[in-house]
Amino acid sequence: MTRTVPQPLAEAGEGRWSPRLWGLLLVLAGNMLIDALEVSGAVVALPSIGTDLGLPLTSTQWAMTGFAVGFGGLMLFGTRVVALLGRRRVYLVALLGFAAASLVSAFAQEPALLIATRLVKGFCAALTAPTGLAIISTAFPQGRPRSRAVSVYTLFGAGGFTAGLLLSGWLSTYSWRLAFAFPAPVVLLLFAAGLRLIPGEDGPPGGSPAGARHYGVAGATAFTGALLALVYGITALPGHGWTDVRVVGALTAALLLLVLFRSLERAAPAPLLPVRLSRSGALVRSALGAACLNGSYLGLLFVLTYQTQTVAGWSPPVAAAALLPAAVPPALTALASGRLIARFGAPRLVAAGAASAFAGYLLQLRPGWPLDYTGRLLPTLLLVGVGFVLSFAALNVQATSELAPADRAAGSGLYQTAVQLAAVLAVALVAALLAGAGRESGSAAQLAACRPALVLVAALGGIGLLTGLTGLARSGTADRTAVHRA
Template identity: 45%
Template sequence: MTTATVTSPDAPSTSGLHWTPRLWGTLIVLCAAMFLDALDVSMVGVALPSIGSELHLSTSTLQWVVSGYVLGYGGLLLLGGRAADLLGRRRVFLVALTAFAVASLVGGLVDDGGLLIAARFLKGVSAAFTAPAGLSIITTTFAEGPARNRALSIYTTCGASGFSLGLVLSGLLTSVGWRWTFLMPVPVALLALAFAVRLLPRPTEQRAEGGYDVFGAITGTATVLLLVFTVTEAQGAGWLSLRTLGSLAVVIALAAAFLLIESRAAHPLVRLGIFRNGSVARANAVAFAMTGAYGGFQFVVTLYLQHLLGWSALQMALGLLPAGAFIALSAPFMGPIVDRFGTARLLPIGLLALVAAFALFLRLDEHSSYLTLVLPSMLLLGIGFALAFPSVNIAATDGVADEEQGLASGLVNTAIQVGTAVVLAGATAMITTGSAGGDSPQAQLDGYRPALAFVTAVALTGLLIAALGALLRRGGTSTPMPVPGYDEAPVAPTTARTEVLARH
C-alpha cells in the first residue's frame, strides 16, 4: 500500500528547510520522549548502591533494576513498531507516554524491591512503544532527504544525549536522594504529553494494511525476552550450566519458529524482505555493536571510578559530563553535516572515535589521571556518538516505505537494546571471572581489562561493518542480492513531496 499524499492550506512543506513553529514543536515533543527513553537505560547506574542499601536488595536482585527496563524495552520493540503501523502512531505514542509517566511515579514511591523492578519493566514496555512510534512519526512527516536528515539528526542526538547523560544526571540526583532518579522524568513526561496531545499529527490517512500476526508476535517477543533474560541470568547461573544452555536452546527454537511463521504469514509482524535493503541490514548490525559496546564500557567505567578510584556520585557526574555535553551541543549542526558528507562516511568515522575511546581506557591503573585517561575518552565518546548515532538511525530507515517505518524503527531500537543486554552480560561475566582473586586493586584491574578489551572488539566489529557499507556505497552497490522466498520490498517515495502534520 502506498501512502497517499494529502495537502491542506496550513500544511508545512518539509521538503525545504523552513519549518513552522508547529513543526518544531512536534519535533521537540518527540525528542523529549526519546531523551527520556534513552536516559532510563543508564540513569539508575550510580544510584544502585543507595537503592540496594535502603531496600535491602542483594546484588543479584539489584541488577534487575537495570535489566528489568532493558528486558521490557528490548523484548517488545518489534511489537511496538508493528502496533504503531497498524493502530496509528499518534495513539500508540500518547498511550505509551502516559504509561511511562505513571510507572516513573510508582518507581519513585515504592519501598519494595519487587515493585520497583516491576515498575522498571513497565517503563521499558512503555518505551518499546514510544520509541518506534516517535521515530516513524518523524520519518513519515519529513520528506526523505535534507529535511528528514535534519529532523532525524536532532532526534537521535537527543537520544544519544540521554544515553550518555544518564550517569551524569544519576550522579547529581543520587547526591540528593536515589528516588529522584525515578521521579525526575515524571514532570518532563507529563509536559511532553500535554504538548503531544495538541501538536502530534492526527490520523487522516489510511493506516498500513494487514491483520495481526498473533503467532509471529508471540514467538518474536518470546525470543527476544528469553534471550535478554538468558544472557542476564547467565552471569549467576554460569554460561555452561544446564539452565543457561537449555534456555539458549529454547531461544534458538523460538527464533526458528518465528522465521518460519514470518516467511509464510500473509501479514507478518516482520516482513523478512526488509533485510534485502543493505542499508537497513548493516545499520541494525552496527547499532547492536555500537550501543552494546557502550553499555559494557559504561558499566566498567562506573565500577572503576567508584570502587577503585573512590569517586563520589557527584564527582562521577562532573567527570563524565564532557561526553554528554558535546553530544547535546552538536545537535543543531548534525543535520547539515549529514547532508554534506552522508551517513556512509560519517558512520565509520564515528565508530572509529568510539573504538579509540574504549581502547584508550585500556591504560587504566590504580592511579590513573583524569586529564590523561578519563577526559580524552569522554571527548572521543562524545564525538563518536554525535556522528554515529544519527547516522545509524537514518541508515536504518533509508529507502523504507512509509507503511513500514514503524517496523524499521522497531528493528533498529531492538538491535540497540538487545545489543546492550548481550554485551553488558558478557562484560560482566569477564569482570566476575577476572576479579575472582579478591578485592585488591590488582584483582579488580584483572577483571576490568578483559571486559574493556571485549567491548573494544565489539565496537571494532561495528566499525568494520560500517566501513564495508561505505565501500559498497562508493562502489555503487548498496543492496544485497535478493533472498529466495522473501517478498519484494515496497518502494519508498524518494522524490521531494509536500508532507503534512496530519499524519499518524
C-alpha cells in the first residue's frame, strides 16, 4: 500500500517544525488534556452531583465509572473502528460527539441521561486517545522531533488531571454542571482546528486490507454490557443484599455476557482481543500493575472526596487543593520519565513506584478524627504521587517491550483497557463499601466506617507491589541468564 506523507511532515523538514505542525500537536495534546480532565473533574464534583440529583454514593459513582466503562469497555472496539474507517474521520467525529455529550450532561436532570452521556464521552475518548499517538507517529519525523512531540503529548495528559481538580473545584462552587459543560467549547475549537490540520490517509483506512470489515460490534456490546451489569450488581449489594433478585440478576447477566463475549471472540475472523497477547509476560504484568495503580488511586480519591466534603464539610475548592499533592508530581516530571527509564530500567521503577504508593495507602489506614491533613493525608498523597512519577511511564514502556511491531497496537489497547476496567471496578467497590459509612451518625463514626474501603485500596496497592516485585525478579533472572550465556 502506498501512503502519502502527511502534509505537516512535508512542511516541517528534518530539524524544524512548521506552524502547521505545531498546530497539529496542540490539537492532539489539547484533546489529551481534556480526556484527563474528565476523570479528575468528576472526582471533586461527585458530592455536588449527589446533593443536586438526590443520589446516594452508590448511584453518584456512575459519574466516574460511566466514563471509565465507555473508555475501557470500548477501547478495543474503538481501535478496530479507527483501523477500518481511518484516523482523521474517526477523530473528528469523536470530537463532535464528545462536545455534544458534554452539553447534554450539563443539562441532564435524570441520572440515566447523565450516565449515558458519560458512557458516550468515554467511548469518544477511546477513539481519540490512542489515535492521537498514531497520528504523531506518522506526522512527525522519527528521532528527536517525534520524541519531543510525544513528550508534549504526555505532559498535557499529566497536566490535565491536575487542571481538572482545580477547575472542577472552582466551578463546582457555582454548579457542577459548569464543570461538565466546560469541555464542550474547548473541544469545538479543537475540532475547527483539526479540520485544517489533521492529515488524511491514502489507501485502505488505517492500513487494513480491503474487505477485512469485521468491526466486532456484537462482542463489544456484550463486553460493555457485562461491565455495566457487574457495576450495577456491586453497587446494589449494600442496599438489597446477596439474595435480592436485582443483585443476583445483574451478576448473573454479567457472567453470561462475559461468556458470550468469549464465544463471539473465538468465532470471530479478527478477534478484538487476540489470545496470543496473553503469552507476553511483560504485557500481562504491566497491565495488572497499571490496573492496580490506577484503581487504587481513583479509589483513594473517591474515599478522600467523601471524607473531606461530605464528612468534614470542606468546600469543593479546598478539597480539590488538598488532593493536588498526588496529581502535581506526575505533571512536573512527565518530561523526565524517559531519562528515568533509561537510567534505572522499567522493572526497578515499577517496583519502587508500587512500594511508594502501597506505603501511602497503609499510612491512610491510621484511624483518627478530625482529619489530620499534614500528618496523614498529605504524606499519603505525596507517596502516591511519587509512585506515579516512578512507575506510570515505566509500565507503559514495559507493556509492549516484548511484542512484535504488528501486535503493539492491540497490546496497547489491551493495556489501556485493563487500566480503565480497574477504575470501573475499584470505584464501584469503594462506593459499595462507603454506603455503610453514610448510615452512621457523627463525623467520627462516619470516618471510622470508611476503613473497609481504605483496606480495599491498600489491598489493590499490595497486589500491584507483588506484581512489580515479580517483574523485577524475572528481569534479574533474565539478566543473569544472559550473562551466563555470554
